[in-house]
Amino acid sequence: MSEVHIVGAGLAGTEIAYQLATRGVRVRIHEMRPKVMTPVHKTGYYAELVCSNSLKSLELRNASGLLKREMEILGSVIIKTAKETRVPSGKALAVDRDRFSSTLTDVITSLGVKVDNEEVEKIPDDSEIWVIATGPATSPKFSAYLEKIFSNWLYFFDAVAPIISAESIDFSKAFFANRYDPQGKDYLNCPLNEKEYDDFYTALIQAETVPLEDFDRGLLFERCMPVEEIARTGRMSLLYGPMKPVGLNDPQTNRRPYAVVQLRKEDEMGSLYNLVGFQTRLKWSEQKRLLRTVPALKNAEIVRYGVMHRNLYVDSRNVLDKYFRLKEDKRIFFAGQITGVEGYLESAASGLYVAMNICRVLKGLSPIELPRGTLMGALFRYVTSGRRKLRPMYASYGLLSPDGKSSLKRSNIAKESIKSLANFSEQIGWKVGGTVEDTTQRF
Ligand SMILES: Cc1cc2nc3c(=O)[nH]c(=O)nc-3n(C[C@H](O)[C@H](O)[C@H](O)COP(=O)(O)OP(=O)(O)OC[C@H]3O[C@@H](n4cnc5c(N)ncnc54)[C@H](O)[C@@H]3O)c2cc1C
Known part of the structure; x- marks a missing residue:
C-alpha cells in the first residue's frame, strides 16, 4: 500500500497525520525542524505555536468559538490537545505552548507515523499523494521550487489593511x-x-x-x-x-x-x-x-486585523480546486496557511478537511465539500472561489451572512452550523467517537 506524504508538521500537517494514521492510512511526515529551522519556530516539536499561546475565544458568539466547536465535531486532535494543556485565560483557550506541542509530537510518534527529518526541496514525480503544509515560513529552497513550478501563482505580501x-x-x-x-x-x-x-x-x-x-x-x-x-x-x-x-x-x-x-x-x-x-x-x-x-x-x-509580516501563500482561487487539490495535478493537496487561511486554528481546520478528502479518495470515493451553513465550509469556499485576488482570511461570522446583515442571531447561526456538521459527519461515516453527541448536547 502506498503512503501519504505530508510536508510540514505544523498545525495543519499534524492534524492531517493524526486523522489519517488513526484511520489506518500509512503516513510519512517530512519535517525539517530542528535540523533546519525557520525564522519563527524555536523548537523541533510538531504544531509549534510561533507567537501567541492563545487559540482565541471559546464563546460561540465569537467565530473562533464556533470554529473550535466545528473542529471538535470532526474530532480535531489540535482542539483535544489544547483543552488537555489549557492554562487559565478567562473565556479564551490558551495553552502551555511546550506541553501542547510536545504532547502532539508524542501522539503522532505513538501512532507509528514515519518521519523524514529533512528539508523537502521538491515534490517527486511519483504516483503518491503529497500534502504541502509548509506554512507561512516555507523554507526558501522549497519556496523557490514552488514559485518556479507554479510560475506566478505564489506571491508574498508585506502589509495588509484591516x-x-x-x-x-x-x-x-x-x-x-x-x-x-x-x-x-x-x-x-x-x-x-x-x-x-x-x-x-x-x-x-x-x-x-x-x-x-x-x-x-x-x-x-x-x-x-x-x-x-x-x-x-x-x-x-x-x-x-x-x-x-x-x-x-x-x-x-x-x-x-x-x-x-x-x-x-x-x-x-x-x-x-x-x-x-x-x-x-x-x-x-x-x-x-x-x-x-x-x-x-x-x-x-x-x-x-492589518498585519505586516512575510507571508507565502498560494493563489488558491486559481490554482486549487475546492478540495484544496492542485488543479493540474490532483495527487497534490495543499493545507494550512499556505492555502490563504490565516491563524493557528484555521490552518488546523483546513488539515481536517484535507484529511477527510484524502480518506475518501483512498477509498475510491469522490471528494466532498463541507455543508454551506458551516463556518469551515464558508471559509474554505472563500479561499478557493471568487474572482478577486485572494487575501488571507480568518474565521468570521461575516463569512456566514450572505447579505452582509445578520438577520439571524449568531446563536442561531451557530446552532444550525453545529447541527448540520454533526449530521454531515454521521452521513459520510466520519467517525470520531463520542464527541459528536457530546458537542451538540453541550451547546
Ligand atoms: C510571525 C508570525 C506570527 C504569527 N502569530 C500568530 C498568532 O499569534 N495567532 C495565530 O492564530 N496565528 C499566528 N500566525 C499564523 C500561524 O503561524 C499560522 O497560521 C499557523 O502556524 C500556520 O500553520 P501551518 O500548519 O500552515 O504552518 P506551520 O505551523 O508554520 O507549519 C509549517 C511546518 O512546515 C515546516 N517546513 C517548512 N518548509 C519545509 C520544507 N521545505 N521541508 C520540510 N518542512 C518544512 C516548518 O518547519 C513547520 O513545522 C503567525 C504567523 C507568523 C509568521
Missing part, C-alpha cells in the same frame, strides 16, 4: 460613491470633519506599532507603505493619499467632506469590507481604538 464586518458599520453615517462619479457605488465613504480628522490623525501618529524583527524588516516599504508611516510624513499627507476627499460629495451635507475613510467590499456578498489604503502594522488594540474614532465605524468589528 477587514471589518458589514453588520458593524453605521451605514447612516456613510455614503456609497466613487471619486468623481457619484453614480458609482463601489466605495463606501466614511466622512470626517476637520476636528474628527485631527483627532484621528493625532491618535494614529501616537499609536503603538508592532516591533519589527529581522524576519520582516527586509520587506518593509518594498510594496505598500503602512498608513501610520504616511501619516508621520506630515498632517496633510493622508489628505492627499488614502483619505483624500476630492471628487466626493457627502449627500447629507451636500459638501465635500474634509477627509474620508474609504471601504471596499471584500467579498462578492458584501458581508465584509476592507479599508482602502490602510495597510498597517499598528498593534491590534490600537487598530480597533483608531477605527472607532471614525463616526461610521464607531462600532466597527475588525474580522481581520
Whole structure:
C-alpha cells in the first residue's frame, strides 16, 4: 500500500497525520525542524505555536468559538490537545505552548507515523499523494521550487489593511460613491470633519506599532507603505493619499467632506469590507481604538486585523480546486496557511478537511465539500472561489451572512452550523467517537 506524504508538521500537517494514521492510512511526515529551522519556530516539536499561546475565544458568539466547536465535531486532535494543556485565560483557550506541542509530537510518534527529518526541496514525480503544509515560513529552497513550478501563482505580501464586518458599520453615517462619479457605488465613504480628522490623525501618529524583527524588516516599504508611516510624513499627507476627499460629495451635507475613510467590499456578498489604503502594522488594540474614532465605524468589528509580516501563500482561487487539490495535478493537496487561511486554528481546520478528502479518495470515493451553513465550509469556499485576488482570511461570522446583515442571531447561526456538521459527519461515516453527541448536547 502506498503512503501519504505530508510536508510540514505544523498545525495543519499534524492534524492531517493524526486523522489519517488513526484511520489506518500509512503516513510519512517530512519535517525539517530542528535540523533546519525557520525564522519563527524555536523548537523541533510538531504544531509549534510561533507567537501567541492563545487559540482565541471559546464563546460561540465569537467565530473562533464556533470554529473550535466545528473542529471538535470532526474530532480535531489540535482542539483535544489544547483543552488537555489549557492554562487559565478567562473565556479564551490558551495553552502551555511546550506541553501542547510536545504532547502532539508524542501522539503522532505513538501512532507509528514515519518521519523524514529533512528539508523537502521538491515534490517527486511519483504516483503518491503529497500534502504541502509548509506554512507561512516555507523554507526558501522549497519556496523557490514552488514559485518556479507554479510560475506566478505564489506571491508574498508585506502589509495588509484591516477587514471589518458589514453588520458593524453605521451605514447612516456613510455614503456609497466613487471619486468623481457619484453614480458609482463601489466605495463606501466614511466622512470626517476637520476636528474628527485631527483627532484621528493625532491618535494614529501616537499609536503603538508592532516591533519589527529581522524576519520582516527586509520587506518593509518594498510594496505598500503602512498608513501610520504616511501619516508621520506630515498632517496633510493622508489628505492627499488614502483619505483624500476630492471628487466626493457627502449627500447629507451636500459638501465635500474634509477627509474620508474609504471601504471596499471584500467579498462578492458584501458581508465584509476592507479599508482602502490602510495597510498597517499598528498593534491590534490600537487598530480597533483608531477605527472607532471614525463616526461610521464607531462600532466597527475588525474580522481581520492589518498585519505586516512575510507571508507565502498560494493563489488558491486559481490554482486549487475546492478540495484544496492542485488543479493540474490532483495527487497534490495543499493545507494550512499556505492555502490563504490565516491563524493557528484555521490552518488546523483546513488539515481536517484535507484529511477527510484524502480518506475518501483512498477509498475510491469522490471528494466532498463541507455543508454551506458551516463556518469551515464558508471559509474554505472563500479561499478557493471568487474572482478577486485572494487575501488571507480568518474565521468570521461575516463569512456566514450572505447579505452582509445578520438577520439571524449568531446563536442561531451557530446552532444550525453545529447541527448540520454533526449530521454531515454521521452521513459520510466520519467517525470520531463520542464527541459528536457530546458537542451538540453541550451547546
Ligand atoms: C510571525 C508570525 C506570527 C504569527 N502569530 C500568530 C498568532 O499569534 N495567532 C495565530 O492564530 N496565528 C499566528 N500566525 C499564523 C500561524 O503561524 C499560522 O497560521 C499557523 O502556524 C500556520 O500553520 P501551518 O500548519 O500552515 O504552518 P506551520 O505551523 O508554520 O507549519 C509549517 C511546518 O512546515 C515546516 N517546513 C517548512 N518548509 C519545509 C520544507 N521545505 N521541508 C520540510 N518542512 C518544512 C516548518 O518547519 C513547520 O513545522 C503567525 C504567523 C507568523 C509568521
